[in-house]
Amino acid sequence: MRFDVRYRTVFAYDAPVSESQNELRACPTTNDHQRLLDYRVTVQPNARVFSSIDAWGTRVDAFGIRRPHETMTVVAEAAVETRPNPMPAAVLRTESLRREDFVDAHIEYLQRDRHTDPGEHVTRVAREQVALVGPDVVGAVLSIHRYVGSSLRYVPGVTDVGVSVDDVFAGGEGVCQDYAHLAVAMCRSVGIPARYVSGYLFTDHDAVGAPAEADSVVVQTHAWFEAAIPGWGWLGLDPTNGQAAGEYHVKIGHGRSYDDVQPLRGVYLGPGASIVSPEVEIRRVQPADLWRGASQVPSAPVGSVPADLPLGVRRHGGGHPSGSSIRQQQLQQQQSGPSGSGR
């Protein structure tokens, strides 16, 4: 499948901003299932973009603007080709998860962070789900995947980026990143390495449910997860849409959680607040291919990352951050020194 993806975010500040520094992670990756053909980033006002690959293999475009501006527009355009992802056929017993070399190679995807720390409740539920299917890794992952899909209702705006997995689970509502974090946390809690994936999804409905026109939909960035299957590789699943990640999924990158692949993060200096409106336009380049073959165009709700907010915002004036917090931060610096102030 060939797609043209156009990611666009506009920041509108209610007063001029003197400086803004940002990192964009919007570039589709190249792997066994997809190939990046073309990529371009444009920033208004003009800024020099420095591109690099981060520790997780994701392209990062860094840019800063150091003159007063009231709006900032970031556009990332990509041409990408995708292929269907295979499913593992063999039954893999869960004992293989405990092999020393497997754990060693996947340790970062077995640990917890603020987004993927399962509470007691989530851990218990994960164990129950896995127990139902017996000692089969793929079965366990699929069971968690289905469970997450059925226990959350897709409701935009009910959760913040910082919300805990336990709270999401208890609330029963969330957006795609909540689905992904919950699935990741459940997998890890039973010893299955899992990672958070950021990307784009082509669906036959746009963000407000209107049918797609001319092979083009306007959506937002999406999130799903991948679980490591011993001896096979990473299995991508999209619990928000109840399906495996397939040729309609365009992957940007992966990480331990959202923080590692946040599409746009940055800070700006200025007194004002900002309104952010990110959107993604995906155009199918070879429409004839769309209706061939077994794969179905997803029709479930388009999961979306609710915006690239909250950005870390630093302002001069306006009491942010307060003098006491600066003092506190100054005190906290680790100076492994003779004065006993080291951590």
Next chain:
Amino acid sequence: MPGWFEGYELEGWFDEAVTADGGLRDHYRSVADALDELDLEALARAERRRDAAFRTQGITFTVYGDDDGTPAAGGIERTFPMDLIPRVIPADEWSFLESGLVQRVTALNRFLDDLYVGGMQIVKDGVVPRWLLISSDGFTPEAFGVPVPLGARCLVAGIDVVRDEHGSYRVLEDNLRCPSGISYVVENRAALTRVLPQLFASERVQPVDQYGSMLLHALQRVGPPAAGDSPTVVVLTPGIHNSAYFEHVFLASQMGVELVEGRDLVVEDHVVHMRTTQGLRRVDVIYRRIDDDYLDPVVFRPDSALGVPGLMAAARAGNVTIANAVGNGVADDKAVYAYVPEMIRYYLGEEPILGNVPTYLLWDPEQRELVLDRLDQLVVKPVAEAGGYGLVIGPHATDAELAEVRQQIQDDPRNYIAQELVALSRHPCLVEDHLEGRHVDFRPFVLSGQQVEVVPGGLTRVALRRGSLVVNSSQGGGSKDTWVLAPDPAVEQDLDAESEPTVVVTSGVRTPGLDADGPDPAEVADAVLGSTS
């Protein structure tokens, strides 16, 4: 005139100045002779002048409310008391220490470069397990691919060294993030020279006041290629409320460079500039005394008010060098520390000159069993903490504490290590009207630039308070001027490279191991506790 060393008690400990049979070590003879020319009144006068000098200069540190080093509200500013009797390290002993420190820091630089820009060859070759590094709190994915010229990642390293009951030097801890204390080294020397110049009369003591120029030189060598021969260097401080602020001011002034806070720096097109009265001026090398987490709110803590937005991208682009490098904390991890001797063998093909304190890794079932059987004799430390925080001293702990730490080890063995107790050496100190032995440790400072070099001196910390064996400054600890003697040109130096690595090669007579009448192990434990901050 009194003989200051008459009646001096060893009490079974290894002493820096006095041999087991009570004789003065050769390298202390001239200090002892000079002291014997002085009476108590002269020394008391020297102490008063010393206190006045430190107070006038504002050389203070902040005492926090808790023993664990947690910043508490309303810290108290105090001077860091310097005992008048200097510690003396003879030339051949120093040469041994120096080569061990250079070797160790060279390997640590190689390791960190391998980890962050070298593809982790050490993991591929099976020397250090991957999971151990990745699971370390100090492991910093954001540092991946950020180049450091010359691979000088530990530009300033503070290596904490202790001496055991046999007089063997051992590394207790590597401080590779923002080690502090060098200002005391220089100021102690200046103060002692001022108040007791006669002590220096007949010894060839290597100077330490060139530290500023050594540091500047090292920093200039790691400038980005585009900066040319004389890169612009700044010292980045968190600000006046930081406990080490005095040292930040001191270092900037010693180097003759600007002291800046985050808000003084701006990033434009991935190049760092400082605001000056004449406009922006490019900055090439930042000697930062801010933690990684606060350096750049775009990449690390978004609420950091101390950092510079865009700094990491500038470093990644190779337009500025951050020293010490980002991500060094992984090598401070106490479980990773246990692998430093292996790193030395792996990267340098050499046997370690300085040994570690014997350390047990608790995820290994065999070592864990061994430790759990001897928990009441060992020291248990959380891997990510410094400053003695979270430490449990077996002989000192209650049954309840031992049970708790046993449970913690079983729940999360990666997070703890266990070490043998080290019976820290002692050194004579002036206590009221006589000399008494007090426990000491030692922090030499190692600089990496064009080459790795050691400042000929260091910070000797001492448990000054009677009965207390804790060297923490916040708990009655103090410091000593530390002399490194220049080699005697008349004597051929012969440091045998094949000599046993962890044993001091020189004049010291080795004392036998502690016997049943030796010191209470609990007291030893206190010394270990105190030595780690």
